[in-house]
Amino acid sequence: MDLRQVLGIVRARWKFVIVTVGFGALLTTALLLYTAPTYSSTSTLFISTPATGAADTYTGTLTAGQRAQSYADLAKDNEVLQRVADRLDIKTSISDLRGQIETSIVESTLLLKVNTTAESPELAQQIASIESDEIIRLVKNLETPSDAEIPAPIIARVAGKASFNPSAVAPDIYLYLGVGLALSILIGIAGAVLRDLLDTSVKTGEDVEAMTGNALMATLPFDALVKKQPLSIEEGSGSLGEAFRVLRTNLQFANLDATRQMIVVTSAVPDEGKTFVATNLAISMAKSGRSVLLIDADFRNPNVADLLGLENSVGAITVLLGRATLEQATQEHVSGVSFLGTGPRPPNPSEVLDTQAMRDLMSAVRAQYDIVIVDAPPMLPVADAAILLTEVDGALLLARFGSTSREQLRQAVSRIEAVGGRLFGTVLNRTPRKAIGKYGYGYGYGYGYGYGDNKPAPSRPAKPERKPATAGLMSGAGRRVRR
Incomplete structure (x- = not known):
């Protein structure tokens, strides 16, 4: 490890170094205060x-x-x-x-x-x-x-005769402070380097390539405004909006021979930002003029409807049970994205996904839309995403900067390969802007696995709801789309 690498580590972990130096200064001061003068x-x-x-x-x-x-x-x-x-x-x-x-x-x-x-x-x-x-x-x-x-x-x-010296000879304040400060700086730098050496999280494109065998598809930068305005990314001209446009373009080249694409958005573990990325990617693709359907297939923890401000009581499960048609269960968001929620939560999500009825539903939506984006559960905790991979063209895998470990990413890729799925690419999510400059690549951000009680409203009022004969099946901000 050369001096440049050490300086890079200190710059990336400057907070740790500052805290260590501050703690050392406090200890030195306490030692001076509690040491009796001599x-x-x-x-x-x-x-x-x-x-x-x-x-x-x-x-x-x-x-x-x-x-x-x-x-x-x-x-x-x-x-x-x-x-x-x-x-x-x-x-x-x-x-x-x-x-x-x-x-x-x-x-x-x-x-x-x-x-x-x-x-x-x-x-x-x-x-x-x-x-x-x-x-x-x-x-x-x-x-x-x-x-x-x-x-x-x-x-x-x-x-x-014995001298009288009113000034204390010990402790030497300047010596104590100098030694304490020097030791604190050395400990801070050594601790930062040690933490970096022991850190197994994904932080660079090299980490992603080593674990997945593919180059990094996009890096999404951290943006504090996302929590307040999670759906205004495409409208802005900032680096995050540009990152989604880059991701949209790269996905178009991932499968050039296909006229239609069905993509699963997943992650290795929860809280990687898959729902945020799936939703904004769908909006970005819809703005390019293509018909896009966003499916919330996370029956265990559905969050897309809350993010879009639409209804989730009617969705895929409702269609599978025969209580509504696909057209009746589909809602249209003001961004132009069609949305199919989960509907009632089933007690056995994996078994529901691995049915012929679900496969028929996936085939039906493939035939109706140019792009189908499926928000799936994370790969490692449950088998749901692996089941969905058998019915789609490929997967977009999310890794959160400084959170997802290299081993978790490797295991997620192994599960994709085990079911014969195709990995379109990996997105490094929620990347600090300083880290982007340090490692010299793309863009960065992500939101989280679930949004809890945070239910942002759409940016414009939704269009009035049409009421066909099956109006009792749905209520909410969305409207049914017939194709």
């Missing part, structure tokens, strides 16, 4: 030896230098620390005190530095001062000979 103090001791001449001075300096390191180590002895703890105004353990004191020898000198830390500048200064006194006391006790007339060979004196 203050420091420093005192300096001078380790020397009395000398009377040049030779004595040289010898004494060597001796003092050798002893100084020993006293720096002994300064943290338990006995010394215990005396320091006893003199402090607060109760503290020897182990805690040892962690607050650091002693060191300044290189090439006889200076012993005592550095202390505490939760307040006053306490840090107090510890440094007491520790210095105890080191001087330790040197005096160890170096004073038993003969009082002989001077001590090593003495320690305060060279610099």
Whole structure:
């Protein structure tokens, strides 16, 4: 993976990176707020030896230098620390005190530095001062000979009193923020790359071609206005309307030898946008001057009638039961699309679709219309779409960008092939516009498997209903079409 691919992933998953960086900033801020400030103090001791001449001075300096390191180590002895703890105004353990004191020898000198830390500048200064006194006391006790007339060979004196520093030395705000921000960015980028590597959803034309064996037929871009105006796509001049016109044109070339086409619109799983695509594709084809019939064959979850603002109580099931003729059950939408709903929901949809009566109905509508578009259930959950594929010319398979997995798409294609069906092509649905620019192809959008309670009205008032002898069979916004 090169830098360009990483940048592309970060650009596509910028929200994840921003959230990660923001979360990291919050954690860093919380750490700063809950970390108690630490203050420091420093005192300096001078380790020397009395000398009377040049030779004595040289010898004494060597001796003092050798002893100084020993006293720096002994300064943290338990006995010394215990005396320091006893003199402090607060109760503290020897182990805690040892962690607050650091002693060191300044290189090439006889200076012993005592550095202390505490939760307040006053306490840090107090510890440094007491520790210095105890080191001087330790040197005096160890170096004073038993003969009082002989001077001590090593003495320690305060060279610099314990300092007072009102500014906290820890935590370092800028260091914490810098490290926290850097780690958050790295984690965000690494997480985005990892999510992309583990993401098995369909996002590119290459994904579709690898799983289906066919090139991508069209890409439909996401359009926020679809939810409010799901049937105004063809009237607009935007990229979504153009995408449907491209899809319409490509489908005309999918079966050049056929004068009439019967197409099943399906998907691998629910919520891929098949009803939205089937309906708007039918409207787009009707506007090209061809006679189009849109059939809602999803007996389990019919939604086309709600989308068109027509009646669904009379439809294919009504015709199969002999309660109405095909002409009586067919409604005409203001867009010019003829519509055949499901009618009453049967308890056994698959068995109903796999009957001779259903096959006769499909043959009848093929003979009457130039284009028949069938909105079918998804391929994987039920067998309904596979049954319909035996009676139509081919299937238009939908895959939702970032939702349909490559394996689901592959299984759907396998089921189409298993029943001897033909795949006209695949549509990548609901594609973000930024992703279209990233991957460099077509258009994108989709709506969903069901529309729930959302029942948009048609864009213009429907034509008045004619009332033939069988007027009691239907009621609603549509009118029957006789051919």
